[in-house]
Amino acid sequence: MSDINLFSPMKIRSVEIRNRVWVPPMCQYSVFNRDGVPTSWHMVHLGSMAVGGAGLIIVEATAVSFDGRITVHDTGIWNDEQRDAWADIVEFITEHGAVAGIQLAHAGRKASVRPDWNFAGAAGPMPESEGGWIPIAPSAIPFDDTSSTPREMTLEDIDRVVEDFKTAAQRSVDAGFKVLEIHGAHGYLLHEFLSPLSNTRTDEYGGSLENRARLLLRIVDVVREVAGKDIAVFVRFSATDWKDGGWTPEETSTVATWCYDRDVDLFDISTGGNVIGVTIPTGPNYQVPFSDQVKRDANVPTAAVGLITDAVQANDIIVAGQADAVLLGREHMRDPHFALRAAAELDIEIDYWPHQYLRSRPRKAVA
Numbered sequence: 184m185s186d187i188n189l190f191s192p193m194k195i196r197s198v199e200i201r202n203r204v205w206v207p208p209m210c211q212y213s214v215f216n217r218d219g220v221p222t223s224w225h226m227v228h229l230g231s232m233a234v235g236g237a238g239l240i241i242v243e244a245t246a247v248s249f250d251g252r253i254t255v256h257d258t259g260i261w262n263d264e265q266r267d268a269w270a271d272i273v274e275f276i277t278e279h280g281a282v283a284g285i286q287l288a289h290a291g292r293k294a295s296v297r298p299d300w301n302f303a304g305a306a307g308p309m310p311e312s313e314g315g316w317i318p319i320a321p322s323a324i325p326f327d328d329t330s331s332t333p334r335e336m337t338l339e340d341i342d343r344v345v346e347d348f349k350t351a352a353q354r355s356v357d358a359g360f361k362v363l364e365i366h367g368a369h370g371y372l373l374h375e376f377l378s379p380l381s382n383t384r385t386d387e388y389g390g391s392l393e394n395r396a397r398l399l400l401r402i403v404d405v406v407r408e409v410a411g412k413d414i415a416v417f418v419r420f421s422a423t424d425w426k427d428g429g430w431t432p433e434e435t436s437t438v439a440t441w442c443y444d445r446d447v448d449l450f451d452i453s454t455g456g457n458v459i460g461v462t463i464p465t466g467p468n469y470q471v472p473f474s475d476q477v478k479r480d481a482n483v484p485t486a487a488v489g490l491i492t493d494a495v496q497a498n499d500i501i502v503a504g505q506a507d508a509v510l511l512g513r514e515h516m517r518d519p520h521f522a523l524r525a526a527a528e529l530d531i532e533i534d535y536w537p538h539q540y541l542r543s544r545p546r547k548a549v550a
């Protein structure tokens with residue numbers, strides 16, 4: 184037990200975060216007309232959570248290159264127009280007291296699919312005639328039976344991806360983001376390299392744990408180089424593939440230690456997403472034990488995510504020391520003002536209730 188609670192501020196390098204109620208990256212598939220450029224939807228969606236008191240808002244998986252998008256409606260940060268549109272959103276988030284972070288991503292073999300508006304499952308590959316492309320991956324193994332077979336990356340492709348992460352990180356810094364999260368989870372490119380289920384390479388990027396982690400570590404190095412000493416760098420991991428022979432919590436802790444030694448500040452611990460046909464025991468807090476495990480085994484700061492929906496539940500995770508912060512995704516979409524409401528429910532005094540909304544602030548009953 185500690186004195187830290189859900190509303191204790193946190194300082195990472197020079198980044199001051201007002202509380203530990205954070206928003207995880209959530210793709211909105213809401214870019215239309217201009218490749219990768221965030222829209223007014225993103226401004227309102229993310230801005231409302233800043234107004235609503237969240238400490239850190241990590242914007243959705245944002246592609247470091249054209250071919251790193253999941254769908255043609257994803258955001259990107261591979262050109263200056265995208266950077267400038269993000270800068271406006273970052274400015275609004277920051278003005279309202281939240282910290283803006285960005286998840287830098289390459290979708291690997293899960294790139295170039297049709298947007299799935301109904302969340303009914305994989306919507307299938309996007310044909311080249313409609314703007315799709317052949318995805319790249321560590322090995323030519325499709326995600327599932329309906330997916331296109333990716334092209335196995337050459338060493339030149341790998342070098343290009345490292346460079347893309349570096350320039351994307353630079354544009355993110357220029358846009359004003361204070362947290363750069365490297366997406367190493369959910370079966371996208373970097374997770375594909377980490378897991379033996381998706382990486383069967385026989386060169387220096389496959390086989391041993393050192394080899395499978397090599398691309399992630401190269402990216403950590405270039406992102407940290409660009410971030411300098413003041414900006415925070417996170418890595419999101421899927422701590423398990425939920426399948427024998429796949430990526431494990433122990434490997435997550437080991438690679439987290441290597442990343443920490445290279446100046447990554449915090450690990451955002453999710454699970455799954457790399458293979459289908461597995462049983463995931465979902466329920467409240469179901470991923471919290473993985474955050475707890477990585478935090479203890481690697482002795483590094485972590486954040487927990489997954490079916491955390493309630494103020495007391497969220498506070499208990501922090502007070503018990505199972506994570507340094509919690510990320511609430513879908514709950515923030517149901518209630519972008521979750522943090523304000525949680526502070527009132529926990530009876531914790533905060534000074535960032537927006538003045539425009541003061542008349543809606545819950546009052547304690549006067550005896």
Ligand code: FNR
Pocket residue numbers: 207208209210211243244286366368369419453488489490491510511512513514
């Ligand atoms: C997600 N998630 C996700 N994860 C990620 O690393 N990058 C992303 O861009 C997305 N996109 C995304 C979109 C939508 C609509 C949802 C609901 C989820 C996963 C998300 O960050 C989080 O880990 C899960 O939603 C679990 O947390 P909750 O929603 O149970 O709090």
